[in-house]
Amino acid sequence: MTYPIRPIDESEWPGFAGVLAEGFGWTPQPAQDERFKAATEFDRTLVAFDGTTMAGVTSVFSLTMTVPGGRQIPVGGVTAVGVLPSHRRRGVLSALMRRQLSDIRERGESVAALYASESLIYGRFGYGRAASELSYRIDKHRSAFVRDTPADPALRLRVVSPAAARADFERLFAAVVTRRPGRYERDQHVWDGILADEEHDRDGWGSLRAVLAEDDRGVRGYALFRTKSAWDRDGVPSGELRLIELEAADPAAYALLWRNVLDRDLITKVEAHARPVDDGLVALLADSRQLRATWSDELWVRLVEVDKALTARAYAAPVDVVVEVEDDVCPWNAGRWRLTADTSGAECKAVDDEPDLTVPVAALGSAYMGDGLLGAQLDAGLLREHAPGAVRALATAMAWSPKPLAGLVF
Incomplete structure (x- = not known):
């Protein structure tokens, strides 16, 4: 039908x-x-x-x-x-x-992106897993930081009402959104959802709370979170904190906000979701084993027009390869494309030259934001390399730091 x-x-x-x-x-x-x-x-x-x-x-x-x-x-x-x-x-x-x-x-x-409710679905439409995320739980009493943690005596913390501080959150996020691939600009509807705080928005947790890190020049970071009060039968506090979002403009503000989250009175456990795989907290913790993390796929990306998409991003190293793209959903992508790029720019154009490698379009989507596994896909037999070293050269050029994260389901 x-x-x-x-x-x-x-x-x-x-x-x-x-x-x-x-x-x-x-x-x-x-x-x-x-x-x-x-x-x-x-x-x-x-x-x-x-x-x-x-x-x-x-x-x-x-x-x-x-x-x-x-x-x-x-x-x-x-x-x-x-x-x-x-x-x-x-x-x-x-x-x-x-x-x-x-x-x-x-x-x-030239690019489409999504969050997959089921990871089995979208590969067949050319989407590749382009970003991963960490979720973790931290025992507050084992969360000491390393000795050389960044600090700035000019910084101070201020507890605020999330609704009242919305403009501060918006300005800070706008200042940092271009630092990490995958982040996207937020309109008023997105912020309405983040700051929604009716009973049904809390998922069994307490009301939304917030703290700002600032100096005399303005806000340098914020943390949004919820808490759940609890006591064991002996009257010992065993509350939990769920971090919703923590954004900072610099390392000192980042460390101060995390320290405040981890040092909250009556809290024993802190959980955080949708954190980048290269989250700085991993380096800050003196005993990194106390960060019990689980990994999951996050953003999925699909190159809708291969040449325009590959030209739009930056590259970490020079590369000159002919890529034969397989794409039976968007046939205009199928064919051979020569990608010539270095740290100053890129060009991608259709050619008739012999290919250096043959890839399904989903593989390019998975590498697009800088966190692809092209080498692993080659080892698994999902890519075909015709010129020795072509996959390594492309993977090296497309890799990026920091690692990508969209950070918020859309």
């Missing part, structure tokens, strides 16, 4: 949200539903119809995202992907994904 696909208007939101609720098995609170609706770009929604039934849905956020080198480019932020359980394995998702990628290309966005 074929399913007609089109965008919806605001009046059709209840049906769109209903497909997502059914597909994800969740029931949002009215306020959560309204926030999502307010953030939705209705001209970038897509719905596959089975008669009058919405069988599958998806949408896109128009993001401005940082790529290696600090440049910001327009990126199609894929979101709200769902298919009714009654319509699985009928080609609904495939039709939506293909149409969506074509639309993203027409918008002039």
